[in-house]
Amino acid sequence: MQSEIEKRLAAAPIVPLIGSDSPAEAVETAKALQAGGLTVIEVVLRSDAAQACMEAILAETDGLIVGAGTVLTIDQAKSVLDAGAQFIVCPGLVDEIVTHCFAEGVPVYPGTMTAGEVQRAYALGLRAVKFFPASLAGGVPMLKALGSVFGEMRFMPTGGVSAQNLGEFLGLPSVIACGGSWLTPKDAVAAGDYSQVTQLAREAVAIAQAAR
Numbered sequence: 001m002q003s004e005i006e007k008r009l010a011a012a013p014i015v016p017l018i019g020s021d022s023p024a025e026a027v028e029t030a031k032a033l034q035a036g037g038l039t040v041i042e043v044v045l046r047s048d049a050a051q052a053c054m055e056a057i058l059a060e061t062d063g064l065i066v067g068a069g070t071v072l073t074i075d076q077a078k079s080v081l082d083a084g085a086q087f088i089v090c091p092g093l094v095d096e097i098v099t100h101c102f103a104e105g106v107p108v109y110p111g112t113m114t115a116g117e118v119q120r121a122y123a124l125g126l127r128a129v130k131f132f133p134a135s136l137a138g139g140v141p142m143l144k145a146l147g148s149v150f151g152e153m154r155f156m157p158t159g160g161v162s163a164q165n166l167g168e169f170l171g172l173p174s175v176i177a178c179g180g181s182w183l184t185p186k187d188a189v190a191a192g193d194y195s196q197v198t199q200l201a202r203e204a205v206a207i208a209q210a211a212r
């Protein structure tokens with residue numbers, strides 16, 4: 001059976017990243033993304049305020065699936081799960097975080113970039129992983145190669161994805177979704193230009209529809 005997050009990603013296979021120091025700004029950014037058709041949002045843990053940003057989005061929006069990204073340690077994973085994170089994304093593969101998320105019943109997408117890492121993820125029981133940093137790790141040709149041997153594995157390319165290469169990544173059947181920060185440009189957000197965020201989200205949804 002498809003999980004709720006898989007259903008959402010099937011409809012709009014894009015995971016925008018929010019990296020903000022301000023909960024109020026993060027909430028407005030999340031609402032702008034939702035207005036553009038994106039409902040699965042990753043808040044990256046790269047500032048002291050990141051968890052507060054995630055909590056604010058969870059409290060002040062409706063209909064979004066909100067997860068935490070750049071989760072580096074088991075303590076961070078436990079902390080964001082206690083705060084309500086609905087999925088976890090990591091830049092790399094840490095078994096302890098994966099098994100903890102399994103035990104909690106929360107989807108987890110650890111980063112992989114080699115066949116060895118994908119195989120370790122497979123052995124742990126994962127059937128979907130982040131592919132990071134997607135453009136530097138070999139992009140579409142590398143994903144085709146990995147997809148040909150790991151038939152059941154689904155990938156979430158992130159890192160260097162943009163409106164320019166989104167369609168190419170989403171054209172691969174092994175790609176469950178693409179993640180990225182291009183949808184939330186720091187200058188637009190800082191200027192309060194949330195309509196630009198909505199516009200970028202709409203554009204990404206249109207690219208996805210054309211690619212699928």
Ligand code: 3PG
Pocket residue numbers: 017044069070132158159160161179180181182
């Ligand atoms: C991540 O955390 O997945 C990456 O830093 C996102 O990369 P991007 O900024 O190139 O989208």
